Amino acid sequence: MAWFDWPFILSSVFAQLSIGAFLILGSVIFSGKLCFGQTDRLHKTMPVLWMLLFASLALREINLVLSQTHSVYSFSIEAMIVTIFFVLALLYWFAEKALIGSDATRKVMLSVVLMSGLVYFGHGLMQRSEQWLVAAHFIATTLCGGTLFAHTALVRAEHKVEEVNRYLPLLGAVIAVICLLTGIPQLADLASRAETYNEISPFVAHVLSLGLLLAAVGVWLMPIITKSKPVLHVMTFALALIFISSYCAGVGY
Template sequence: MITTILAVMIQQLLSLLAPMLLGAQLVLTLILVKGDICPGQRGRIHKVLPVVALLWLAVASLKIEAIMLVFAILYFYSQVQTKKTRVQGPLWVIYLANGLAFAYVGIVISEQPSIVGSALKVIEIFLLGALFSHLLLTIAKTRLQAFHRILPVTGIVSAMLLSIVVLVKSAQIEPNLLAEHTNMLLSGFALMITAVLIWCWHILLSKTVHKIQLWVAFTTMLVSMSFIENFIVL
């Protein structure tokens, strides 16, 4: 019984990774291509790419097609330096990885049983993608201060859109079924609001963002999205 529950929880978490990784890849690509970053920052951003590849490998346990993204990202990583460098490397590989990610997530969105479910997956690209990329950029010690505000604001807007989606879903559910799952829904919302507040804490207090803060926000957000996804599939 416990093994079954754990397996279901792991599968739910894995289902969140693909939209999240697509959003994160787009942010990292934008910074690597257009960002005004010094050689040291570029090298540190290159260092976090294996984390993205490793998570795509986890996604491949659900759909083997994701393994192509692992190869693409690791190939790019093998062609660039992780020390101070101005060399952008073979950017066509990053574009290829982004295209593959778009295709993969597009298939996931089309497989959702309802429009509400599809909308949820689209929002996850921005919500989870912005939070995860913010975490990676903080670990990479980026000096692009604008992103420390832009990404949390993206999260706030995405959370608002997610609330609308959940309200639409609530209107479609039978009252008895809605009453049975109210606690799950409220738990998901409470955790999501908590995650957003932790994520934006440095803005509220006008302080420097810290990776521990983002780790806590990221973990809380993943748990909240698991609750919300369970509600959406009712």
């Protein structure tokens, strides 16, 4: 994609971050480590996810309608999976907010949402499997970026689970390092392409993406390094870095 394809890029980034974040948040909720008050505060942060998912679908569809052209970047199956996930997640969220049904019923609903999120991740990985660099960026945005987004939401909800502050950044760091180590060798192909065809934008975009991913993880790990509690503004800054990283990755496709 090019820089001017920003609606499609933002659409993908919004969906990947939101679904990745919910996979982590849903897993934390499912673990039962959050008390009722913490879970309630966490649910109050979730409208941000719903707004991003809505924006993702709206950007994709509005741009296609206005352009009135078929785009190779329009993954109809992926959009359908995102829509299904969005609907299921909203149903679960409303059930939790209104305390509809038993705890077991709501856990089943949560499990279904998590399964649909895993289907999205699996499908997205298959769609991008031909180019590992593209797949690595997808993993980085969905899993690493999603984990960071989820951790930010948990910090905003004032959670009290210390394991979350320790393990989520480490999980994100491991994912980022794997993506970085596997993505760097692929840059040689982009460098060769830039030299041969004078197409430097993809190379620059991917270098920026990997660099910002590393910077975001570094900021994210600072509370562990300094042995302090994570604070919202630092987490938000790291999230902004990984968002820009994901956008640059989309430009480089």
